[in-house]
Amino acid sequence: MNLKQKLTIRHLRLIDTLGRELSISRCAEVLHTSQSAISRGLSEVEEILQTRLFERTTRRVVPTSSGQMLIWHAEQILGQFDRVEADFDALQRGVGGALNVGMMGGFSPTWLVQAVKLASEQAPELTIRLRSNFADNLLADLISGRCDIIVTHFDIRQFSNEELVVDVLYNEQVVVVAAPGHPLTRRKKIDWSDLVNERWVMMPPETSTRRAVERNLVMHSRSISPVITEAFELHYIVELVRSAGMLTALPTALASWLEREANLVRRLPVVDEFSPWAVCVARLRSRAAGPAERLFINSLKTVAAKSQSDLSPKNKKKQHFFEA
The missing domain is CATH 1.10.10.10 (Winged helix-like DNA-binding domain superfamily/Winged helix DNA-binding domain)
Structure with a gap:
């Protein structure tokens, strides 16, 4: 044969x-x-x-x-052909190469912008394509060749010894947010039992945040089923929080950006919030990392390390991405 x-x-x-x-x-x-x-x-x-x-x-x-x-x-072979076609297209347009990056939706916009700027300064001719998807789908995109690297909070570290090369960027915490002026923003302490009767807007069940919220609500509701409106796009979620009085849960970095930069949400002081999980950048071990992959991974690691340093107790006065 x-x-x-x-x-x-x-x-x-x-x-x-x-x-x-x-x-x-x-x-x-x-x-x-x-x-x-x-x-x-x-x-x-x-x-x-x-x-x-x-x-x-x-x-x-x-x-x-x-x-x-x-x-x-x-699927794998055709994904490789798509990457070859994209790279040749970039070369014909006078660009030195292209990098397809799969991103989870909750990654900090501030950190992402800084990583892109840092990589672009070192490789001005590099085309960076950002593709947002759910965590499980990001892994499939990486394996099929649709993405060169992925950034996700899915627990992919279990694959690192065989399929993937994984670097942990930082540990993420998820928080509950409401619109400015929501009655709950005046509370100093909130239990999950206080949130059962609230209306929620959340990403689809494929997201870890949605599953964690539903688990906490069901544990504290007993006989009441939580009312959840489902939306995929972040701007719809934010508008429903802002204009319809709904609650949602977001990664801390994203929630802080929406609070600080856009004044659209307020973090609620919920007792027993979610356990933190690692945000990782990963690539396939079976594909050698090219200069573009190595550059962008290093840019992400540099930005994450600097940001975590800025958030350390001795640098609290220099906070840039989180607010107390």
């Missing part, structure tokens, strides 16, 4: 698309071809590999174990 001579990029795109759509008709629409062409292409791949890749039903197709394995490899 000589796959390099027989299996083509066209075959891989077909398998990748069919694995996502699980429908020959929808796969044909995405690839702008006919259903018969999709069926012929799938038969070609199965003939090359001498195995069945999808079980066909009247309405959908379901990948076999062999099909699942090929879908995974196709």
